[in-house]
Amino acid sequence: MLAAAAMAPMLAGASTPAHALSTGAAKERRRALVKPVLTDLSDWTAVADVLGRTGDMKRHVMYHTGLPRRDLAVISHGVIVKPALALGTHVSFVRYADGSSMLMGDVVVTERELQQFSDVLYQHGIWQTAIHKHLLSQTPDIWWIHVHAHGHDPVAIARGLRAAFDRTGTPPPQPSVPPRPLDLNTAGIDAALGVKGVIDDGIYKSTFIRRETITDGDLVLPPGLGSTSAFNFQPLGGGRAAINGDYAMIAGEVQDVLVALRRAGAELVELHNHGLTDEPRLFFTHFWAVGDAVRLARGLRAAVDATNVVPLAGTTGSG
Numbered sequence: 095m096l097a098a099a100a101m102a103p104m105l106a107g108a109s110t111p112a113h114a115l116s117t118g119a120a121k122e123r124r125r126a127l128v129k130p131v132l133t134d135l136s137d138w139t140a141v142a143d144v145l146g147r148t149g150d151m152k153r154h155v156m157y158h159t160g161l162p163r164r165d166l167a168v169i170s171h172g173v174i175v176k177p178a179l180a181l182g183t184h185v186s187f188v189r190y191a192d193g194s195s196m197l198m199g200d201v202v203v204t205e206r207e208l209q210q211f212s213d214v215l216y217q218h219g220i221w222q223t224a225i226h227k228h229l230l231s232q233t234p235d236i237w238w239i240h241v242h243a244h245g246h247d248p249v250a251i252a253r254g255l256r257a258a259f260d261r262t263g264t265p266p267p268q269p270s271v272p273p274r275p276l277d278l279n280t281a282g283i284d285a286a287l288g289v290k291g292v293i294d295d296g297i298y299k300s301t302f303i304r305r306e307t308i309t310d311g312d313l314v315l316p317p318g319l320g321s322t323s324a325f326n327f328q329p330l331g332g333g334r335a336a337i338n339g340d341y342a343m344i345a346g347e348v349q350d351v352l353v354a355l356r357r358a359g360a361e362l363v364e365l366h367n368h369g370l371t372d373e374p375r376l377f378f379t380h381f382w383a384v385g386d387a388v389r390l391a392r393g394l395r396a397a398v399d400a401t402n403v404v405p406l407a408g409t410t411g412s413g
Contacts, residue, residue, distance in 0.1 A: 128190045129314045130155050141187060144252040145259075147267040155316040156186040162295065163202045165263045170232040173336045173384065178295035179328040180228045180338045183264065185241065185255065186319060187248055195248035196313060197241065197255065198320050200368075205235035207262045212239070214261050218254025219243060223370050228338060228380050230363055240368050244313070277329045278387050286391035287325070287398065289405035298327040298335075300391075302403035304342055304376070311371045320368055321376060323403055325394060327387055335387035337394075340364075340380040343401055348377050350400040355381050358393020 135148075138157040142148050149159035161184075162177035175181060185199030197220070203211050212222060224240035243251045273293035280298055284290050291300040302323040308315045315321065325339035337360070341351050348365070355362060360383040368378055383390050 126312050127309060127314055128192050128194075128312055130188045130316045131191050133157065133189050137189065138187060138248075140249045141252040144249055144256050145185075146256065152186065152318065153316065156188055156319055158184065158186045160184050161201075161259070161264050161267075163264060164268070165265045166202075166204070166234070166236070168229075168232055168234065168236060170229045171382070171384070173328070173330070175229070175232070175336075175338075176296055176328055178297035178299075179326050179336065181236070187251075188316060188319065189248075190313060194244060194246050195251065196310070197243040197248070197251050198310075198315075199241050199255075201239045201241055201258075203237050203239060203262050205237060208237050208239070210261045211258050214258040215241060215254065218251075218257060219245070220251065220254050220258070221370075224366060224368050226364050226366050226380075228340070228363065230361060230382055242310075242369070244311075277331055277333075278327060278335060279333055282388035283327065283391045286388055287395055291327075296328070298329075300325045300327075301406040302342075302398060302401075303406045305402045305404055306374060308376065309373045310369060315372075318406060320372065322406065323398065323401065325391075327391075329387075330384070333386055333388070334384070335390070337383040337387070337390055338380070339394075340378045341397060341401060342403070343377045343379065344374050345377060347401050348379070351379060351397045354393070354397035354400055355379070358390060358396065359383055359385060360390070360393070 132154045135151060145159055147159060149157050152158045160182055163181040164177050166181055168175040168181060181202050183201045185197060188196045215222060221242045222239055223242045226238055228238050245251060276293060276298055278298055280291060287300050289300050289302060291298050303318045304321040308321045321342050323341045325337060327335040327337050329335055343351055352362060360381040363380040363382055365377060365379045
């Protein structure tokens with residue numbers, strides 16, 4: 095009895111339901127969430143100067159910079175891959191209500207560049223959250239790196255990013271040119287997918303974003319940052335296209351998307367995460383397909399309908 099009495103306080107403490115603790119932590123976390131704030135190009139001048147190129151604003155929240163790897167001549171499954179199809183580096187900065195800034199991006203590097211690029215990132219406090227493939231077999235060997243940083247000095251983050259870029263063959267910016275008509279039935283693609291696409295450097299791009307509010311730690315991600323489903327169509331002539339893209343999914347959607355992609359005639363490339371602390375937890379599957387663009391778009395629509403997304407019309411760039 096004495097032993098039982100002595101253990102009673104311990105048992106009482108141990109009997110505290112785990113869900114009560116997690117619920118309390120979740121409430122505390124919800125109170126602590128920090129939202130992004132609106133910015134414009136003038137707020138990011140110093141970052142642009144460090145990166146050596148001017149970016150653009152996405153939805154008045156994300157300062158986006160594209161760095162296409164035009165220096166690379168990449169072939170995958172007999173297709174000469176244009177930079178905008180799968181060789182675009184994209185990085186975005188977001189300002190938050192607490193005065194901090196987040197960097198999130200996807201960087202294209204060759205296999206020879208990968209290790210030194212990684213070393214320089216870590217020297218400057220920039221994380222890698224994914225090292226993966228967007229394409230099946232390709233020459234030369236290419237890797238795609240997701241980068242992440244958060245702090246109160248975006249210029250210092252940009253310096254670290256620039257130092258890492260300088261270890262790669264990423265070329266200087268080129269003047270933008272007006273989009274030219276594509277040898278594709280873009281209206282048919284739009285109708286099949288249910289979203290109005292855009293032309294970007296010879297590639298037709300269709301994009302969807304997750305409906306949910308996505309958080310990364312205590313930071314609310316603006317819609318489309320790190321949570322897009324994006325499909326890029328490279329014309330091959332005669333209404334045919336090479337399609338490279340990815341779907342953003344929660345766990346319960348993954349298998350339905352993979353099955354739908356295979357039924358559509360797409361080849362699966364990668365299934366992985368882009369982030370480390372996102373909620374809800376997101377998974378991404380990259381795919382490749384070659385054939386009649388409209389027919390393939392109809393097949394891709396079934397996979398879109400298996401996910402909780404909405405169309406994002408009239409934008410370019412990656413989240």
